[in-house]
Amino acid sequence: MVRMTTKNTTGTGDGAGNSEGDTAHGVDASMPDWERRFRAPRVSLPEWAEDAPDRSLFISNTTGTFELYAWDRASGGRRQVTDRPNGTTDGTLSPDGEWIWWFSDTDGDEFGVWLRQPFAGGPDEPVAPDLAPSYPAGLALGRDGTAVIGRSTDEDGSTLHLVRSGSAPVEIYRHPESAGVGDLSHDGTLLVVEHTEHGDAMHSSLRVLRPDGTPVAELDDSEGGTRELGLSVLGFAPVDGDSRMLVGHQRRGRWEPMIWDPLSGESTELAIDLPGDVSAEWYPDGSALLVVHSHQARSEMWRYDLGTAELSRVPTPDGTVAGATARPDGTVEYLWSSAALPPRVRSTAGSVVLEAPGLRAPESVPVEDAWVPGPGGTIHALVQKPAGDGPFPTVFEVHGGPTAHDHDAFAAQPAAWVDHGYAVVRVNYRGSTGYGRAWTDALKHRIGLIELEDVAAVREWAVASGLADPERLVLTGASWGGYLTLLGLGTQPESWTVGLAGVPVADYVTAYHDEMEALKSLDRTLLGGTPEEVPERYTASSPLSYVDRVRAPVYISAGVNDPRCPIRQVENYVERLSERGHPHEVYRYDAGHGSLVVEERIKQLRLEIEFASRHLGR
Template structure:
């Protein structure tokens, strides 16, 4: 078990603290969420105490209050529409299994928010104006369930299915519930259903029916007007994510005709007259306003880089969380001011990111490169592989890669097949040859990095967390001559055991990716499991794992470590008392320090 070794304030006063540690310790905040009917009441996440926790913010008075205080942190919380209460999810040491708690906005005792509901994995939450709550749950025993909880009454189950599903939104007048479900068995492509509060169906939208190519749908939100039955959704019908409006009462679907390359998302302006459009393309993002009356797009000014969240305020301004690889995150407003500036030390800047485009076996691969500020290549190089796999690296501030750059390494991040932001075909390319496809793309970028003079071929580090940790272990076994060191955080190490021990929603994802269970398609699990290739690993391996991790459980990591131990391989393993990563700043710094030290010792 790892303990917090000191307060953030004490650490920040140390004059000899290196820049890479300052980037982790500098206070930062999330984009504040605000109560729909009380926009001066907001909720945000901050690491100001050294642990990521929820904070209540009265914008009218400027008063901020820490709402949660737990050893392993808290990040999941929602305000009620009237701003009177905070709902926050209480699990045990990061295991993601727990119950919703409720706390007055101004402070006070925490109470169970939905008495009668047993602990579960969360699967969505929607709060109504009359106090009604719609709670999504997931357990290994029950599958996915949805419950309506009314004030003074016990929970009523209105939906149940073995496949994954979750609550997406509640209409403004509290009469309609939108859920995303995968009853068809494809966990990568959801269908939509709208229910009344008694569980009767109103409408279905399913793009997986009747076609050879399955397409996904996502709920973006009901129109913010009483009696308005328009639901904003995202679809993939043209090979990318883009929004449309679906009237769930009439069935009418209205395409918006937003012609922007890459993926497009949106949310309503508070009066329902326009949409705030978020556009992601080639690892950068930008904002636009779409006006329903004119059907025109007008760009919302934002610096070049990445917008990690945005919201339109009742006065028409837009607030957004922005950063770039070189510049730390800040919550800005189109009014020209910084919305929420945490006190204390500011995170030092890092180096900008460069784009690299490399021809690969499945098409052109986009990689992001950061070089040390001084010196010339070839450099020792860290291939920092993102998790997900349905995620992508972007031109956004990240303390981990910046730490490697400070220590003289180049950092390469690869948006391999399976990554989002490059079209549906790129994201959906992983079927059946899971892990091996991504590593083909990483290998192509590795060859480019060496041939271009960027990377020293004798000092290549393969690293990543979660799915990136899985690809690290798989790459060390399938490409043993390519890598000098491997650093795997919270990885899948033994795919079969991981499947049997992980949460039900991830089992559904594995069945989709690999075409069945380990018993149905054992050869695919064997081909995609790092444990299959452990005896071929030649590079020293560092593994870190949370003992409470429900996503990449500890038992399957121990199976892999035992095999390394049996053959006398060079390895180190670090176990810590948390789940799928840590919300404690000192713990994060400790892990990065251990990884940097391990690489330095073995690279020479």
């Protein structure tokens, strides 16, 4: 369940900058390294307007809050586009580069409307005043000024609306299950929708429509009616009159690209012989694909020539490419980092494309790979450790998603724990992406419990190998990781010394009833129905069911406006801890599913480190 996904938030990295003598939003060289990693100015991979490639949009935390910035490459001018107390990261450019569209919610609740602002600056204006606020479900902008806006509400389910200047929005799609805008063809004559009308929110199907809602074609990779194979939209060909679409599929047990023409019905699976999951995007002239290949928590880039089927390596250092884009001149820009080295926006031309002024983030230690036998197959874990010999106090930081994975990329939080003398272990448990479809899909119906079996296997390895001190083990995570933390403290009470849960699912039944509709759909897929239909599964997978077994002191942080892991279900869990008189602390903050304010992020981690140190006697 992707409980923390907002467009462009994953590409900001954990550090960028120039000379060590500069400062930005209060950063100076006397601060502890772990705080400087958070405060160091950073930038995302710039998005560029398709028909005006010198106009770009990026995210930066230069002011201390993540906001959108416009960049005119021709003049070198940059300006801040948005300025809100809780930050802004969801935005895009119109194809002509004249407008910046951005999503305006309230204090991180993800419920709002689209606004637009001239690229050169000016007042914001609503793009569809007649549309009530909603959760966003995709956006596509056409060259003629047409927009297709995807919306999701508890009352209406998923809807798509065609918006043209001077006209009222026209609803062109509606369904109670989760769906969203995929892409609009280059000439604006075709629209693709990713939908889960079949009821499996983990595996989408594709429907192509005319802009008036008339159906054109359907692509549904069902397998004997079980709908266990998913599809994803990677984009229409960037050429007028070309109806081909790049599609991600799972027909061979992993994500791979293929080309599908919805008008002719022809599809071509591409013979890209690389291990792991493979994604791709078009080069601007449509003659080749930029392939990003993720394998064993690291990534590479390749160019695939569609005419010759030749695959050639695009050189990058060892680590992770968090985003990449091919430019009209044939170069590739990409955001790269490793666990040891902070991210930078680089170009295959050999230059650093974009940096924010100020201190660069201090480096950290590299990750080591651990391959551990587990109940469902070999588990891949990433390990960082401080100087000296173990056993160390050890933090098991479990990732969110669950359909995501930890990778060899720079991250301020695990680096901070290492600075404080802890080893950090991150487990790509069953449910994680990057290891094939079977690994990702393995958690169904026993969610939480399956992931924790893998965490337990890695814990046993870490203790037996001499890495981890069994008396000083911290289980922590945010979002789905926070859920696994609370569930692990209750189902494995003798294994953990301290638990730190950020924005968690704590009471699964209440969470289901209070969360946004798209997540209800995903929960029905993961658990096989609603709490009323399969109550035993919700009970078995809910941390609240095991709260009386918890032994470790518990720290919980929660956003009061969180639509993904709502606050009421957290309070239910906390009340049960209080009734027991169990040692715990709760930090509630005025935001949604996490914070875009740098000082707030630092405060939360400082509180967690202090809580852990106090209870571990450090």
